[in-house]
Structures are given as C-alpha cells and as structure tokens.
Amino acid sequence: MNCLFSCLGLIVGLVPNLVFASPSAPVRNYGLVIHGGAGVISRSELTPEREAEYRARLAEALDAGYAVLDRGGPALEAVIAAVNILEDSPLFNAGKGSVLNADGICELDASVMEGRTLGAGAVAGVHHIKNPVNLARDVMEHSGHVMLIGEGAEQFARTRGYEMIPADYFQTEHRRQQLLKAKELEKVKATKSALLQPEETYLLRQFKWGTVGCVALDRAGDLAAGTSTGGMTNKKFGRIGDTPVVGAGTYANNATCAVSATGWGEFFIRTSVAHDISAQMEYAGRTVTEAARATLAKVGTLGGDGGVIVLDARGNVAMEFNSPGMYRGHRFVGQSRYVAIYPDAPKP
Numbered sequence: 001m002n003c004l005f006s007c008l009g010l011i012v013g014l015v016p017n018l019v020f021a022s023p024s025a026p027v028r029n030y031g032l033v034i035h036g037g038a039g040v041i042s043r044s045e046l047t048p049e050r051e052a053e054y055r056a057r058l059a060e061a062l063d064a065g066y067a068v069l070d071r072g073g074p075a076l077e078a079v080i081a082a083v084n085i086l087e088d089s090p091l092f093n094a095g096k097g098s099v100l101n102a103d104g105i106c107e108l109d110a111s112v113m114e115g116r117t118l119g120a121g122a123v124a125g126v127h128h129i130k131n132p133v134n135l136a137r138d139v140m141e142h143s144g145h146v147m148l149i150g151e152g153a154e155q156f157a158r159t160r161g162y163e164m165i166p167a168d169y170f171q172t173e174h175r176r177q178q179l180l181k182a183k184e185l186e187k188v189k190a191t192k193s194a195l196l197q198p199e200e201t202y203l204l205r206q207f208k209w210g211t212v213g214c215v216a217l218d219r220a221g222d223l224a225a226g227t228s229t230g231g232m233t234n235k236k237f238g239r240i241g242d243t244p245v246v247g248a249g250t251y252a253n254n255a256t257c258a259v260s261a262t263g264w265g266e267f268f269i270r271t272s273v274a275h276d277i278s279a280q281m282e283y284a285g286r287t288v289t290e291a292a293r294a295t296l297a298k299v300g301t302l303g304g305d306g307g308v309i310v311l312d313a314r315g316n317v318a319m320e321f322n323s324p325g326m327y328r329g330h331r332f333v334g335q336s337r338y339v340a341i342y343p344d345a346p347k348p
C-alpha cells in the first residue's frame with residue numbers, strides 16, 4: 001500500500017513536468033532569431049560603413065547558427081554558435097567590446113535555457129571568460145546548479161578547462177570613451193536633478209543596451225534560448241541585470257516559446273519579461289506577438305525600454321521593441337536571411 005501511494009505520488013509529481021514541457025515533434029520550419037541589442041540607434045551616427053559591419057556580423061551569426069540546425073544539430077548548439085560570433089565581435093555589448101562598469105572593468109553576464117528539459121544555466125559578473133554563454137551552458141550541464149557568479153563561476157570554469165582571458169581583452173577605446181561621457185553626464189544629472197536637456201537624455205540612453213541573444217528551433221522541434229551581455233555602462237561594481245536571470249532575460253519552454261531580451265535590465269527583472277511572455281502563451285493562449293507586446297507595454301508603463309525576440313515551436317517569430325531600434329534578424333529553412341535595425345525596416 002505504501003508503495004502504491006509513493007508510486008502514485010511519483011507519477012503525480014512527474015505529470016506537471018510532462019504537460020509543461022511538451023514532447024518535441026519534428027518540424028519543417030527550423031531556424032533561429034537573433035538580436036544584437038535594442039536602444040537608441042541613430043541614423044546620423046551609424047554611417048553606411050558601420051551599418052554594413054553590423055549587418056555583416058548579424059548575417060554571420062545567423063549563418064553559423066543555421067548551419068548547426070541544417071545538419072540536424074540541437075537548438076542550444078545553434079544558439080551558442082550564433083551568440084559566440086556576436087560575443088567575439090567588438091561591435092556588440094557582449095564578450096569583446098562589452099561596456100565598462102563604474103570602475104572601468106568589464107563584468108559579463110550570460111544565460112541559456114532548453115525548452116524540452118527546462119534546463120537552465122547562468123553566470124554573472126565574470127571577468128576572464130571569453131564566451132560567457134558557453135560557461136552558462138556548462139553550468140547547466142555540469143555544475144548541478146543554475147547560476148554561478150564572479151570568482152565561483154571562474155573557479156568552476158577552470159575545472160572545465162576554460163582559459164582565463166586577461167581582462168583587457170574585452171575593452172575597446174570606444175567603450176572607454178562612453179564611460180567617460182556617462183560619468184560626465186552623471187555629474188550633470190546630479191547637479192541639475194531631472195532637468196536634463198533632450199540631447200543629454202539621449203546620450204545617457206545611448207550608453208545602455210547592446211546585449212546579444214538568440215532563440216532557435218531545431219529539426220526535432222526543440223526550442224532553446226541564450227543571452228550574453230556586458231550589462232550597462234557605468235553600472236555599479238557587482239550590478240547584475242536581467243540577462244543572467246532566467247525568466248527575465250532568457251526563457252525557453254517547448255510548450256510555449258523561447259525568449260531572449262535586451263533593454264534596461266532593472267525593469268526587465270521587475271516584470272519577469274521572458275517568463276511573462278511564456279506565461280501569457282500558456283495561460284491566456286496568446287500568440288508570440290500578442291504576448292511580447294503586452295509584456296513590453298508593462299515594461300514601458302514602469303519607465304523601461306528595450307526589446308525581445310520570441311520564437312514558438314511552430315516557428316512563429318516576434319521581434320518587438322519599444323526603443324528606437326533593435327539589431328535583429330532571422331533565418332529559417334526555405335526562406336532568405338532577414339536582418340534589420342530600425343523600426344521602419346521592410347518586413348521579411
């Protein structure tokens with residue numbers, strides 16, 4: 001009798017998981033969606049040459065992730081391949097080219113999640129890891145934990161054979177200048193209280209964002225998501241944003257969708273952006289676009305801005321943002337690659 005109850009208990013305990021993370025089914029429209037950060041992207045400052053560089057890097061990331069999916073590889077591997085290209089490019093605020101904190105140091109955050117198992121991994125505040133998203137996956141697969149931070153994350157990385165990269169690898173002159181400007185504006189703001197000129201507000205906002213992320217759907221019908229960032233320019237030492245917070249910056253569930261977010265992390269944490277989108281699909285039957293818009297509206301109401309990429313298990317895509325632009329793109333089987341920056345970009 002005891003065994004009957006405990007066996008029943010075990011089965012009942014398992015049922016929600018089985019229902020929640022629905023089994024994968026083969027799909028015909030495998031592919032991936034990426035972002036390279038949302039924020040103030042001004043047409044006057046983004047010269048045609050610079051814009052071409054961004055587009056080329058986004059295209060390279062899409063192709064790297066797509067190649068994994070096309071040969072039948074898992075969604076998470078495609079996410080890692082795409083995010084690594086963006087982390088290695090100094091153009092984006094992740095890996096090399098990350099923004100500097102108030103002490104002039106790059107502190108990197110990243111997370112990943114798999115939609116079939118609901119497995120997740122994250123690292124925060126690391127200084128010597130070339131590709132933090134890879135370490136996030138190792139945390140998920142080999143640490144027995146979901147999130148490791150700072151020294152502890154790097155100690156774990158050493159046990160996994162990671163090379164410790166000198167901290168100055170991540171820094172660029174462009175980011176140093178941004179930090180100086182942000183500190184100047186901070187002083188102006190302190191003296192003028194809320195009375196910043198519109199161009200000063202614009203500059204302050206420009207120093208935020210630039211995170212990278214990817215959501216992918218593989219041939220087996222499994223979803224995955226990953227996000228990587230240097231956070232916000234002039235952030236306090238030890239500040240952690242939404243990117244490594246599972247359910248805020250990243251989420252994936254085969255029963256709903258995969259999400260990667262970019263934007264003002266404090267607001268994205270407070271509104272649990274990535275999980276909120278998934279929950280709306282699960283409990284209210286909303287589409288990826290309806291859910292993404294409703295969640296970003298909540299972020300906007302609190303005063304935050306940014307964007308999300310969302311992909312469901314049927315290949316439906318949303319790339320929504322309430323900021324003036326978002327580097328973004330997707331590539332799906334049988335369709336040409338799509339890359340866009342501004343809100344008025346032609347639809348795919």
Ligand code: ASP
Nearest residue numbers: 209210211231241263265
């Ligand atoms: N969400 C990131 C953070 O707050 C910044 C970004 O998306 O660029 O750390």
